[in-house]
Every structure is written in C-alpha cells, then in structure tokens.
Amino acid sequence: MTKSEVVKIILENHQSAPVAFGEAFAPANIALAKYWGKRDEELNLPRTPSLSVSLGQYGSHTKISQTDNGDFYMLNGQVVAADTSFARRLGLYLDLFRPDTDFFFRVETVNSIPTAAGLASSASAYAALVFALNDFFQWRLDKTALSILARLGSGSACRSVYRGFVEWQAGTAESGMDSFALPLAHTWPDLCLGLIEISSEEKPVSSRAGMKRTVQSSVLYKNWPEKVEKDLERLKTAIEKKDFALLGQTAESNALAMHATMIAAWPPLLYWLPQSLETIHKIHRLRDEGLPVFFTMDAGPNIKLLFEAKDKDDVSHQFENIKIIQPFDWAGEKT
C-alpha cells in the first residue's frame, strides 16, 4: 500500500477547507524501548512495538499557510534551501496533502529542544506538522488518525502526538491502520532526563538507513523482537510501580541491545565516539558508588541520562553542560 492510499482512507469524509493558517506544538520523545527495524519501509511500519517518554514543553512549534510559487520553509528562523535533503523530504511529505499540484505551503518550524542536546527532531517536527495541517485544513481528525499520518513522515513521530509515556503498537495490518501510538495512564513527576551532547555533527548514517542495514545484515537482529517484548513488559511494570531501578536498567539494556544489533551489521554501524564510551564508564562508576543513574542512546553518539529528581544536584555536579528535563513537569502549559 502507498502513503497516498493511506491518506485517502484517513481523509475520506473529512472536510478540507483551508483557513488563513494552522499552527501547533508537539513534544520530542525519547524511546525507552526502541523502534529499530521496519516491516514496511513505505509506511514506516515497525517490526516491534516501542515505548517512549515525551519531553514536556520541549519540541517543535509549526505554523503552516498557503503561498504562491513553490513551497517555502523556515527552520528556527532560517530559510531552508530547496536542494537540502530536509526540504526534499518535507516536500514529498506535503505532496500527500496538496489539494492540487499548484498548491504550495509556507512552513515555519521552531524547535524548543535545546540545540546543544544533539537531539534529532524529526519526531516532534512531523507530529507538529500533522497537527498544524489538521488545524489549517480543518480536518478535525482524532489522535489515532493523526498518529498514523505522523508515522508516514517519520516512524517515531507517531509517538509525539501525546505527552507522557507513550506506546506505539506495532500492528499487523498491511495498511498499518492498527499501527499507531497510545498514551499510558501513569505519570512520573520525579523522573528526570539529562541530555549530554557528545557531538552535534550530522550522523554519518541516518536512523532510516541504519535500521534497514541492521535488518538486512545483522546476525543479532533475530533476537531483537523478543528483547523488545520482554523490555516492554518490564517498563510497564516499572512505570506502574514507580520502580526506578527497573525502569533505568531496562531502558539502558534495551539501548545497548539495539547498539549490539547495529555493531553486528555489515558494514558495521558504530555510532559511539570515544567520549560516548567514557561517559558510559563514568555512569557505571557512579552507579557502583551508589548514585542511581542510567542512560539511553539513539542512533548517534549522544547520551540521555535517566535519574530521579532527588539526585538532580549530584548528577548535575558530575556532568558539565548537562541539560536537565523533567518530562512530566508541564503544569500550567496550555498545549
């Protein structure tokens, strides 16, 4: 099935009456049980479920309107050149929603994710874009439909339609209509994330290409679905019981198992830099000394610490330039 067939099904029986502009915010998210490997590359359908935590007020704010003579994109106040991979990917995605071929979009996105965090923002960017399109065309779609549309832009974006803990159920349907995110009922106000930037350079192999290579060539990939299944159960128990050690151990072990599948791919995918490894050793040393701090990593060298609010001071003394986020600390936020 193609993306445009899915869009057609979703938008059937929904009006499409553009107003002056649409705008919306969506949070970034960090997976505690990772999405790594697709069963359908066109529709970004995953081989396994995944579970993430959204980053509260940190994410993307997007404003969309109609313009003449070609699309116009701005990111963090800068014009994005049409010949960049960012613009090409965005343009192809917007093609799915143009009422006719000479309908053009002006898209302005501002990311509130600290730039020093080295966090990929495609998840919040595509979720915010879908919310903004929904507002602009007055579709009035529900969150499930919005999650499916966001997934078509970037898999992990389907989780950014909700705050808090979010599970992306893998689904089995060929159309992917059962592959969308759902929020978990529990919150964890004391949970903290610490973003440690090791490098802000663009990674040599994208997540998209990296997961494809892993599925095709890694001898360890066959064990991955079973690992995710077990970790999901453990994470849900940890969240329900507020068992921080179980949450931290499970998230760290899941991220390391994902990196093991990547390292065993050919050509090998080794996203770690010497400083990533130094930081990992430091985390393990601190833990041996009694500080409950764990980490997760995505397809890159940067490290995201997991710890509780009571240890905030100790953790921030240990790591220079750490950016601390309390994902559930969004009281008073309107979005």
Ligand code: DP6
């Ligand atoms: C390691 O969602 O960026 O961050 O679906 O191809 O756009 P595409 O991939 P993407 O992959 C994210 C991979 C990850 C793990 C995760 O966020 O679950």
